Each structure stands twice: as C-alpha cells, then as structure tokens.
Amino acid sequence: MDEMAATFIGRIERREAVVAIIGLGYVGLPLLLAFHNSGFRTAGFDIDPDKIERLHAGRSYIHHIAGERIAALVGSGRCQLTTDYSRLSDVDAILICVPTPLTAYRDPDMSFVTATAESIAPHLRPGQLVTLESTTYPMTSEDLLAAILERGSGLKAGQDFAIAYSPEREDPGNPDFDTATIPKVVGADCVPAGDMAEALYATVSQQVVRVPSMRTAEAVKLTENVFRAVNIALVNELKVIFDRMGIDVFAVIDAAKTKPFGFMPFYPGPGIGGHCIPVDPFYLTWKAREFGIHTRFIELAGEINSGMPQWVVGRLVDALSDRLGKPIRGARILVVGLAYKKNVDDVRESPSLVLIEMLQERGAVVDYYDPFVPVMRRTRKHGELEGRVSIQWDEETLALYDAALIATDHDGIDLETLVRAVPLVVDSRGATRSLSPELQARVVRA
The missing domain is CATH 3.40.50.720 (NAD(P)-binding Rossmann-like Domain)
Known part of the structure; x- marks a missing residue:
C-alpha cells in the first residue's frame, strides 16, 4: 500500500x-x-x-x-x-x-x-x-x-x-x-x-x-448541517413568538449580532431548502436508531422547519381577509422567488414549491416570478409543476394579482414596484425592510 x-x-x-x-x-x-x-x-x-x-x-x-x-x-x-x-x-x-x-x-x-x-x-x-x-x-x-x-x-x-x-x-x-x-x-x-x-x-x-477516519469525515458534514438546521428552527420559532408580541424578529437579530461573542446570526424564512439542510440531519437520525438513540433536537428542528410553509400560508390567508376582504379561493397569488435561496437557480427542496401547492390546494390561482428560473424543471417531489413559466415583470402584469408572497429574496428584484403595484405583499424573508416606512406599512411580515 x-x-x-x-x-x-x-x-x-x-x-x-x-x-x-x-x-x-x-x-x-x-x-x-x-x-x-x-x-x-x-x-x-x-x-x-x-x-x-x-x-x-x-x-x-x-x-x-x-x-x-x-x-x-x-x-x-x-x-x-x-x-x-x-x-x-x-x-x-x-x-x-x-x-x-x-x-x-x-x-x-x-x-x-x-x-x-x-x-x-x-x-x-x-x-x-x-x-x-x-x-x-x-x-x-x-x-x-x-x-x-x-x-x-x-x-x-x-x-x-x-x-x-x-x-x-x-x-x-x-x-x-x-x-x-x-x-x-x-x-x-x-x-x-x-x-x-x-x-x-x-x-x-x-x-x-x-x-x-472516513466515519469522522462523514460525521463532520452531518454536524455542520445539523447545526444550521437546529439554529434556523430556533429563529423560525422565535419569529412566530415575536410576531404575536408585535416584535420584528429581524430587528432583534440585527441588534443581537452586534455582540462580539457568544452569538451567531441565523435568519428565519418560509421553510428550508436545498440539497443539504432539509435532508442531511435525517441521515444521522436514521443511523442513530441503529445504536438505540433518539435524536430529539434534530427531529424537533425538522418539525419546526417543515411547518413554516403552513404558517406563512396562514399569514397570507389572514391578510387577504383582513386587508382586502377576500377569501383565498379564487385569489390570484404571485409567489416571488422559486429557488431555495437568493441568487441561484437551484429549486431542490425549495419551500416555494410547497407554498405553491398549498395555495393551489386552497383554491388560489398561483403564478411565480424568478429571474433565475425562467421555466420550472422536473423535481422528484413536485413533477406537476414542471414546465411552469415565470411571469413577465412589469407594473401592468403585477397589478393583475391580489397578493404577492416573497419567498426568495433575490438581489435585483424591484420590490418598490412590487409593493406599489400589488394590493397585498407578504414578505417571508425580511426583504422589504429597506423600503420607506410608507411602503413597509403596506407589507405583512410572515
């Protein structure tokens, strides 16, 4: 050798x-x-x-x-x-x-x-x-x-x-x-x-x-992504808690990360996606069962993160009723961002796909806009969405929708035009925080 x-x-x-x-x-x-x-x-x-x-x-x-x-x-x-x-x-x-x-x-x-x-x-x-x-x-x-x-x-x-x-x-x-x-x-x-x-x-x-050893290297990768999954679940749970209290979770995180030690910022969203965080922790969960160990943290984090699309859709449904007096059935909804994270064309495990299906199940008419994903490719779990095409981005087209749901915070998207053109904008990423107070008042955080 x-x-x-x-x-x-x-x-x-x-x-x-x-x-x-x-x-x-x-x-x-x-x-x-x-x-x-x-x-x-x-x-x-x-x-x-x-x-x-x-x-x-x-x-x-x-x-x-x-x-x-x-x-x-x-x-x-x-x-x-x-x-x-x-x-x-x-x-x-x-x-x-x-x-x-x-x-x-x-x-x-x-x-x-x-x-x-x-x-x-x-x-x-x-x-x-x-x-x-x-x-x-x-x-x-x-x-x-x-x-x-x-x-x-x-x-x-x-x-x-x-x-x-x-x-x-x-x-x-x-x-x-x-x-x-x-x-x-x-x-x-x-x-x-x-x-x-x-x-x-x-x-x-x-x-x-x-x-x-090889098993050490295998465990390193899982540890990295378990760490991320658990911490994302934590801030997602904090988002729900602070929302009930009228507190902006993003403002809390921005202030907390000024501490030079003992804190690392993670940010909430409509769920988790990509090829790692939604998947990798459960490889360890599965293997741990062979050794008689129940991975409580990992499974709780998965439960919280997988429940976020339901919470976001609930916020959208409530906002449609409260602000526009409209039911979700028959409403025209634009999902902004199909990729699982900003500035990529990767839709694997994207929460946007789950959001689209959940909204359609409730009777909404749903389209999407994503400059990185002009045409929806086939995925293992959402084959029925294959071939869907991103809408054209202009004020006339945007004005056709009752509500827009920001699911991915790509750079370069004209959020000011979006907020002015669409009667209701629900922001699940904190993407609109840089807009003027007047425009932010028209946005619902989710």
Missing part, C-alpha cells in the same frame, strides 16, 4: 494523473472545473445524456457557472465527458458526487451511491483512489461503498485500491467562497489512502483538513 501511495502521489505532483468526477451537478461540475484548472487531465461522468450533450456544446446548465468556463473545459482537449463507465479503468482517481436524497419515509435513499458503486466496480483496477463526496451517514464508505467495490472487482480496499471520504462543501451563489477557498475535510480507511487523498485535494484546495 505504501508503494501504491507513493506512485499515486508522484503522478499527482507531476500532473500525470487523470481525475474522474461522477455526477456533474452543483457539486461535481465545479469540482471537475477545479481539477481541470489545476492542470489535470479529467473525465466527467453522468447518467444524464442531456447534461453531457450540453457540456460538449460548451453550454452550462448551472446559473452561476458561466458558459465560457465550460467552453474552455471542452476546448482544452484535456477532458472527456461521457456516460460510458468503462472508461473509468483509464483514470487514477474517482470522485463520486451523486445525490443522496430521502425516501418518502425520511430514510436515506442510497440508490444513487449503490448504483454508482456497482457501475465502478467492474472497471476498478489496482492503484486507484475512490473518494465519496456525497453527504451520507457515518460508516457508509466502509460498510456500503467498499463492500460493493470489493465484491464487484475482486480487489481489496486498503490493499489493492484506496478509499476515502471528503464531504462536499459547495455553497452555490456565494461570491466569497469557491472550491479553492473552502477547506477540504478528508478521512480515509488507512494512512496511505489518506496521504493519497490529501495530496489529490491539496491541488485544488488551499487547506486540507485531515481527520482520523
């Missing part, structure tokens, strides 16, 4: 190694670009032929990744883009970046990881490094991934090939951090494998954080 590690690290240092990324989504595509820009020959794999076709044409399907970067990747001659997993035998490192969603019962759905491992195994050869980046429960890499690879290849992890875990930490749309500047956590099944993974990631990350 030591000799294998030395050979691998030498190829990394000389930029002779070929780095393969499996899963070219919001995590995998930036990682592929990072290794390509670091001078490696790369290979990108995805089961979706449409993605491969668009990349070959030099087009990006992720808003914050410019098409020029894709064109440079394709035009360099140093990157293969394919759906053919047999080409994995030609690479040195295989990085797995596939989805790990939840089932309908909030159990881990490991089907993508399992299918990927089974596709890799027949083409695995001695000397390769396999790294899982997908968020998962502790012991996945050793109990699931390694077992499938060994069974399908006839090789032995830690002897013939190396295996490691390095959780993705991408934050789409964040202008302050990218793949290079976000520290990379790495854990492996043995010291030589850890050395190999550390050498690999050090070429694209300014800081590699080595942890004692």
